[in-house]
Amino acid sequence: MKNRPLFTEQLHTAWASQDSMLCVGLDPDPQQFPASLKGKGGAILAFCREIVDATADLVCAFKPQIAYFASQGAEDQLEQLIDHIHRQHPQVPVILDSKRGDIGSTAQQYAIEAFERYQADAVTVNPYMGFDSIEPYLKYADRGVIVLCRTSNPGGSDLQFLEVNSSDSAQQELLYQRVARLAASQWNKNGQLGLVVGATFPEEIAKVREIVGDMPLLIPGIGAQGGDIPATVKAGTVPGAPGTGMIINSSRAILYASKDIHFADAARQAAIATRDALRAAK
Amino acid sequence: MKNRPLFTEQLHTAWASQDSMLCVGLDPDPQQFPASLKGKGGAILAFCREIVDATADLVCAFKPQIAYFASQGAEDQLEQLIDHIHRQHPQVPVILDSKRGDIGSTAQQYAIEAFERYQADAVTVNPYMGFDSIEPYLKYADRGVIVLCRTSNPGGSDLQFLEVNSSDSAQQELLYQRVARLAASQWNKNGQLGLVVGATFPEEIAKVREIVGDMPLLIPGIGAQGGDIPATVKAGTVPGAPGTGMIINSSRAILYASKDIHFADAARQAAIATRDALRAAK
Numbered sequence: 001m002k003n004r005p006l007f008t009e010q011l012h013t014a015w016a017s018q019d020s021m022l023c024v025g026l027d028p029d030p031q032q033f034p035a036s037l038k039g040k041g042g043a044i045l046a047f048c049r050e051i052v053d054a055t056a057d058l059v060c061a062f063k064p065q066i067a068y069f070a071s072q073g074a075e076d077q078l079e080q081l082i083d084h085i086h087r088q089h090p091q092v093p094v095i096l097d098s099k100r101g102d103i104g105s106t107a108q109q110y111a112i113e114a115f116e117r118y119q120a121d122a123v124t125v126n127p128y129m130g131f132d133s134i135e136p137y138l139k140y141a142d143r144g145v146i147v148l149c150r151t152s153n154p155g156g157s158d159l160q161f162l163e164v165n166s167s168d169s170a171q172q173e174l175l176y177q178r179v180a181r182l183a184a185s186q187w188n189k190n191g192q193l194g195l196v197v198g199a200t201f202p203e204e205i206a207k208v209r210e211i212v213g214d215m216p217l218l219i220p221g222i223g224a225q226g227g228d229i230p231a232t233v234k235a236g237t238v239p240g241a242p243g244t245g246m247i248i249n250s251s252r253a254i255l256y257a258s259k260d261i262h263f264a265d266a267a268r269q270a271a272i273a274t275r276d277a278l279r280a281a282k
Numbered sequence: 283m284k285n286r287p288l289f290t291e292q293l294h295t296a297w298a299s300q301d302s303m304l305c306v307g308l309d310p311d312p313q314q315f316p317a318s319l320k321g322k323g324g325a326i327l328a329f330c331r332e333i334v335d336a337t338a339d340l341v342c343a344f345k346p347q348i349a350y351f352a353s354q355g356a357e358d359q360l361e362q363l364i365d366h367i368h369r370q371h372p373q374v375p376v377i378l379d380s381k382r383g384d385i386g387s388t389a390q391q392y393a394i395e396a397f398e399r400y401q402a403d404a405v406t407v408n409p410y411m412g413f414d415s416i417e418p419y420l421k422y423a424d425r426g427v428i429v430l431c432r433t434s435n436p437g438g439s440d441l442q443f444l445e446v447n448s449s450d451s452a453q454q455e456l457l458y459q460r461v462a463r464l465a466a467s468q469w470n471k472n473g474q475l476g477l478v479v480g481a482t483f484p485e486e487i488a489k490v491r492e493i494v495g496d497m498p499l500l501i502p503g504i505g506a507q508g509g510d511i512p513a514t515v516k517a518g519t520v521p522g523a524p525g526t527g528m529i530i531n532s533s534r535a536i537l538y539a540s541k542d543i544h545f546a547d548a549a550r551q552a553a554i555a556t557r558d559a560l561r562a563a564k
Contacts, residue, residue, distance in 0.1 A: 027388070067388045070357075071399060099384055103438075105309070106349045128442070131440055132437035151412075153386065154412075155413040157412065158412030158464065175441065175444065175446070175457070
């Protein structure tokens with residue numbers, strides 16, 4: 001592993017020095033690329049690199065979504081993209097959004113994928129198989145592991161919103177609250193866990209914040225997905241520490257702000273507007 | 283897509299014509315390869331191809347685990363391996379074990395990865411994000427989608443064994459039972475869903491079988507992981523249709539039966555012994 005600070009330290013440095021809670025999600029869809037890039041070899045890397053270079057001073061993290069690279073057979077471009085971010089923008093942590101969920105020796109292979117092959121600073125994981133699906137990542141003690149907790153898609157409630165019996169209180173709680181409680185206590189061996197909580201339901205972000213203290217929350221769903229920025233920021237704020245504790249992701253609204261040759265400038269303008277809206281809501 | 287039968291038809295054909303419920307899991311770990319392959323380019327493909335050719339007449343499915351390829355940057359070898367299986371052993375369906383879990387356009391990319399890039403006949407998925415994380419795969423109406431339900435790792439109970447309130451009965455049920463019920467009813471739009479249920483707790487396999495009728499169950503955990511074959515087969519049998527309904531996986535006990543140059547022969551002998559034990563338990 002490269003010698004990089006603890007994931008949570010990287011975040012705190014970025015929140016402070018960039019004064020930004022914005023994360024730009026790198027979901028490259030070649031069908032949405034400007035004509036100047038369409039059909040060219042290496043277009044995915046070229047597109048993402050332009051977006052990264054145009055926004056790196058505006059963000060607290062970049063979040064490449066691996067599915068967009070895997071569907072195109074572009075793993076090598078993902079490797080090069082993350083290497084580019086580390087070299088050119090070392091102050092910005094990279095969260096590999098892969099939502100892997102497996103156990104034992106298989107999860108170890110996924111940890112190698114995320115932290116050795118791709119050199120990510122953090123990875124997203126799925127908690128359905130329990131702590132065994134978190135533990136193999138914790139061997140990389142400085143890296144972040146961001147656990148799916150509450151997603152704001154319509155079907156997100158199919159399981160996450162079920163009432164479950166609580167072992168240590170008379171009250172019932174919902175499944176996503178149980179995940180938050182586990183992640184904030186016995187699962188968080190290195191202090192480098194975070195949680196994914198969608199932006200659509202601010203009252204649920206507030207509930208998670210209440211459970212997890214100052215744990216970082218990765219919050220997708222603003223921008224193209226329509227989450228309310230002031231309500232989201234209010235709900236997720238760490239008491240006494242405004243401007244920290246949240247990694248608020250926007251992907252399409254920034255990546256595809258324009259589809260002409262000036263797409264990177266347009267992405268920068270969209271990122272500035274979103275960052276400023278997040279700042280104003282502090 | 284290649285013109286291949288429905289996933290469930292492929293399974294029924296394989297169960298009948300091969301008289302086998304054995305699935306060989308392809309989890310290639312270069313550290314465990316025989317010396318003759320160690321350190322060679324293309325060793326992952328060469329190893330898996332020998333295993334496949336030595337066992338194809340003994341199995342109802344092959345299950346490559348994508349993490350082992352991804353950690354080594356060997357996606358191209360996985361593509362070639364699946365292509366080899368389709369060409370040389372077209373009677374054997376290929377289940378891509380990737381346990382993807384995402385929604386919307388991201389899940390669409392994972393569906394492209396599984397069904398277009400890798401040409402898998404079925405894929406494993408994680409239900410934590412609800413039906414939205416299943417639906418994008420259903421556009422490939424002939425392909426199988428095998429949903430994680432109950433895993434037999436120690437931490438599997440962290441969430442799956444929680445009691446949840448049941449909307450349509452006065453009784454409580456456990457989370458994995460709710461997943462089974464959803465998968466067997468409103469989620470199963472094409473009739474091509476299956477479930478992953480670990481072999482360690484036969485009474486739970488029996489419970490799932492009771493909920494899901496004749497739905498195929500992918501059962502890892504025999505062989506190296508120690509599941510009891512007679513109890514597993516008894517629990518998972520479809521009433522009135524012995525020899526169907528189960529895809530019983532063994533990986534390491536077959537792949538690494540011997541680490542010398544005769545590894546493929548040893549794998550064949552281990553596969554015969556396991557297949558026969560499964561047959562005897564029918």
